[in-house]
Structures are given as C-alpha cells and as structure tokens.
Amino acid sequence: MKYLSGEASSLAGNHVTLANFQAKHFAYSVTGQVANITLNRPERKNPLTFDSYAELRDLFRQMCFADDIKAIVISGAGENFCSGGDVHEIIGPLTKLDMPGLLRFTQMTGDLVKAMRACPQPVIAAVDGICAGAGAIIAMASDIRFGTVRSKTAFLFTRVGLAGCDMGACAILPRIIGQGRASDLLYSGRSMSGEEAERWGFFNRLVDPESVLGEAQAYAQNLASGPTFAHAMTKKMLHQEWDMGVDQAIDAEAQAQAICMMTNDFHRAYHAFVNKQKPEFEGD
Template sequence: MTLSPKTFDLEISRGIAQITLNRPERLNALTFEVYGELAQTFRSLEKADDARAVVITGKGRGFCSGGDVEGIIAELFARDITGLVEFTRVTGALIQSIAELRRPVIAAINGVAVGAGAVIAAACDMRIFAESARIGFIFPRVGLSGADMGASFLLPRIVGRGRAAELLFFGDLIGAEEALRIGLANRVVPDADVLTTARGWAERLAKGPTFAHRMTKQMLESEHGLTLAAAIEAEAQAQALCMAHPDFREAYEANKVKRPARFLGAEICDPPPPAAPKPDAGSDA
C-alpha cells in the first residue's frame, strides 16, 4: 500500500508502515494541511492489520524543521485568539495521534528536528539519531512557551524534569551524542544507516507478538500517574489478557521444538483497557 500526499509519503510493506516527510526543500516543514493529514494517517494505521510497527523519517537533510514560517506564521498574525487556539489544538492532535496509536513508533531522525519536529520525535516510542542530526525545542526563540504540543508532558518522562526544563526554557539545539547522553536518543548511528537501523528495529517488532506490543504501549501510556499498587494491578490484568491470547501458547509450543514463533498478531482481538484497580482491603472506598 502506498499513499503519496503532497507533503509526505506512506508505504506499508513487510509489516512496517513508513511515513516519510517529503518537503526536502523546506527541511520538511509542516503546513496547516499536513498537521491534519498526518494525524488522520496515524489514526488510520490503527485499523491497518498489515502495519505492525511504524517508522517516521524525513527526506533530504532534515527530519522536520517544525511549522513552515512562510506558510503558517504570517497567517497566524491575522487570527484572533479563537483562531489561534483552533490552530494549536490541531497541532496537538497530531502528537496525540502518535502517542495513542497502539503500534510501536520509531523516529529515524536523519537531520535537524526542531519545534514541532522535535515534539513529533518525543511522541515516538523510540528515536534513532543520525550522527549529524540535531534536535531542539526552539519555541522560546520565537517568543513562545516551550510547553507546546505536549512537549512539557512528554519530555520530562524521557529525560527527567531538570533536563526537560533546560531544553524547554533555553530552546537550544543539541547534537546526537548529547541526545544519547541524556536519554533522548536510543541509538546514534552513521548518517547512512539511520533508516536501515530504524527499519531493522521495526522488522523485529513486526515479527513479534503484536497483541502484546499493543498492550505494552497501552501500559506505558496509561500507567503514568498511577500509584505503584494501581500500576501492579493494571499490569496483572493486562498480562492475564496476554496469557489468554493465542500468541502466548504459540511462543510456548515454538520454544518446545526450537522453532521461530509464528505470532498471529492483533487480528484476534484488540487489548481492552484493564479494569480499574480494586480498592485496597480495608479502605473506605
């Protein structure tokens, strides 16, 4: 399956959905339209059984240079506060669509990732950086809050509050090695290898237990803010659902005869949200 809008390409093959931002002459800057189109694409992948993992990257020298200055900023000056909120909600919806997609999403950061591009990278589950890549939450440089599109929610969970505050207050660009040092990058690889590495990871995931991977992503998102006791209860229920899935027995049978497991994937059923944790014994609830 191949989809080619004006500003990005989508190709699904071998269990991997690859989204390639395709405005290399603008370092893959985002337009008003592409925010919505990308969000819709990520939402649609929820129903694509042939897409078990997702890779997002950019064409040319940039991953994504954020919102297009010529195509967006000038128009924003003509909007009232209602129109501005309408726009910022659209940009945030893109990040939400990435975070809520129950597929592992890998960012192959092939070049500069700033502004909205940096937040897209943060919304992904894992980030592979090219050696020459740089990333920056540059909103303060243009007089805006660093807390944009969910950045102040996502970034502290990746690098901790102190380093997130530094990145969001100063808006500095950092290189790939610094991103690796602080935990923002999972791997740094030669420029020529960034997409190959990301697709290699995605292939491993696509061959794995898709139902269980969906549950893992759901737990990573939903356990934020829970107490330890509530998180343990939520995971107990989640793991029981995975044990009831045919992939669990398939892994057992494959291990017995020392053959690769042939996982059925998520077609059997989607993981329902675990039930609310029960109150502790003796509580007043």
Template sequence: MRFRGSVPFHENWEHFDFSLDDRVATITLNRPEKLNALTFESYADLRELFKELPLRGDVDAIVITGEGRGFCSGGDVDEIIGELLKFNPKQLLEFTRMTGAVIQNMRECSIPIVAAINGTVAGAGAVIALASDFRLVVPHAKFRFLFTSVGLSGGDMGSAYLLPRLVGLGRATEILMFGEPVTADQAVNIGLANRVVEPDELMAEATALGRRIADGPRLAYAATKLLLS
C-alpha cells in the same frame, strides 16, 4: 475488520510519502527544500494518518523519517506564522488543538513508532520525535526546542509532558526554556535518543527495528506502549 466504517483507508497522502512493506509502514516527510517544515495541511494529514493506522489491520510497525538533510524543522514560518497573526482566538485554539492532536494520536496509536532522525529536528519536528517510541539519530543531528525563542510556551504540543519523562525534569526545564541545541551524542547520553547510526545505515537500521516489532508479540508491544503512555 467488521467494526470499522465504510470509508476506505488512504494509500496516498498529499503532504508526505507513505509506503507499506509487509506490515512495516514508512512515512517520509517530503519537503526537503524547506527541511520538511510542516504546513496546516501536513499537520492535518498527520493527525488523520496516526488515527487511521491502528484501524487498518495491515500495519504492525511504523517508521517516520524526512527526505533530504533534515527530519523536520517544525512549522513552516512562511506559510503558518503570518497566517496565525491574522487568526482570531477561536481559530488559534483550533490550530493548537490540531497540532496537539497529532501528538496525542501518535501516543494513542497502539503501533510502535520508530523515528529515523536524519538531520535537523526542531520545534514541532522535535516533538514528533518525542512522541515516537524509538529515536535513531545520525551523528550530525541536533534537537532544537525553539518555542520560547518565538514567544511561545516551551511546553508546546505536549513537549512539557513528554520530554521530562525521557530526560528528567531538570534537564527538560533547561532544554525547553532556553532552546539550546542537543547533539546526537548528548541526546543518547540523557535518554532523548536510543542510539547514533551512521547516515548510510539509518534507514536500514530503522527498518530492521520496525521488522523486529512487526515480527514480535504485537499485542504485548501494544499493551506495553499503552501502559508507558
């Protein structure tokens, strides 16, 4: 591409796994012992990844999933919450902007994103799922928007904008205020997920959807995503 700078693209990321197979990129959050909880560093890497992917020229579809029995349990309580309590207001604002930038970059990314939700999806992980364009869920998956339970605004990371557009204002208000779990079947019924997939078929289905996107009218898909966003 003639219009990009000389800084090379990343093929390896420290805080999650990244692979590319014939224009379909797969991002795997890989901290299974913590249900793929996010750290300061993984937030920052995801922010940069979704900013970089549209510039590469060799990625036409993205699949994001988690290793082990969960998709993403949100921010790592042990590594983040204690540190945030020590932050001054400026540092807190910088952190909030960083987490928001992950979601903003996902929505501004012209490449469609498929979330293969393999289990627990909570907090920031649930918002990452919201920011994806397609959500495939296993039968035992549950969405949990837990922000108010830890004293945060229920609309954290853009969820107050994204969720009502999927499920309507009334349902979104109840979900974001009270944080009650939304099961896989409920998620499909209210428009939060596209369909339920058996665990042993999840990645095959997600990859097949990614392949359909990559082999389809990519400019039309990108324009459609832009208008929907």
C-alpha cells in the same frame, strides 16, 4: 484453540486497510507490515504545513483500526528530519488569526501527538540533521528514536516568543530525559547535539547518517514480526501508567498480562519452546 478472529473485528466495523493509503502532503509507503512516513520537502528541511499536520493526525488516528500495519517509521527526506512549522505557510498566517482560530490550530497540533500515542503500533523516528520545533515534538512523541551525530534537536518555541509547553512537551520530555534537562531545553530553545541526545536518553542509539533510516526500518520489521498484540498492550500501559500509583499500575498490568495470555501468540510461543523452535507470531 483460537480466541480471536480477524473476520469478527472486520464485521464489527473497526477495520481499515492502509497498505494502499495515498498521502497528499508527505511520502508514504508500506514494506511488509511496516508503514514508512517521510516528511518530504527537503529543499526547506521538511517543514510542516496546516495540511500536513492535519493529514498526519488523521493517518495516525486510522492506524488504530489498521491491522495490516504493525509498526511505523517516520523520517525526513534528504539530510534533515523536520524544521518545524513552515515560517511562511504557518507562522505568518498565525499572526493574523483571532484567539478561537489560534486555539483550533494548537488543539489540532496536540491531536497529532495524542494520535501518535494512542495508535497501537510502535512508532520509530529516524532523525538526521535538523529536528526542530514541531519536528522535535514528533520525534519526542515516537516510541523509539534513532539519531545521528550530526542531528540537532531543538525545542525552539521560546526563540519565537512562545512558551516551551507545546504539544505535550512539558509532560512528555521530562519523562524521557528528566526534569532538569527538559527545563534547560524548553527554556533556552537551544539545540541538543546527537551525542548529547543519546547520552541523555532522548535517542535510543546513534548510527551513521547513511544508515539511520535502514536501522530504523530493520528495527520496525523486527517488531512487526513479533507478538504485535502484546506490543500494543505494552505501548498502552507505558502511556496509561503515567497517571497511576505503583499499586494501581501493578493491578493494571496483571489485567493486561492476563489478556495477553489469552492470545494465540502466547500459545504459539509455549508450543515452540516445548518443541525447541522459534515461535512464529501472527499478532492474534
């Protein structure tokens, strides 16, 4: 019995196809149902600009409606992930803006994190080399992080005279590595080594530099072949339950799980188990 219809969602006007999306300010490709986003200015350690911030924000917002994308990998070109906001193209101009202009910028950067957390696809960051400032935030906002021994992650905002509370860092980072460790990084702005990041739980695993992107893509492909509606529900509940008490979270999960039990993937898994076969999930 079919419960969900892709045609119905398309008719409802909440469907886009992103396999052929043409990015202007970073590299973008799709392999299978995995979108690959590559920050692509290796000569400068892949810094962000006003334009790349905005395009990333808009792309992640569209991911909510893209049923042809089941997982996302974000990485940096060359031997670095991202050095943060470009000193000449962002930091310099910011010193000349008035308060309304500054607020529009900081709200835009925060909207990127909101969009990454709100999109249903798991986001896997492949982090090598420098991962600093806004680059560290993008890695933090991802769902899974693969790193290398030579990676250096720094929430360096205090080193340029700013607070460590940028783009949700004070809310999200303590939930990943703990309040004390997050306080250390956000006050000092120091670099966290790859081994330290893995030990503290910021990186899910460490791999060789030449393998980090491939490992992240393989992980993403595995998720993309799984019950992607259920993955989206898991991501949604992981995010929403930050603001819930335990009893409220249990009730919310009961509703979420009942919804998943209505999916075709749940029925496919049952019939495959009965027939001693591996289920083939379709995400509906």
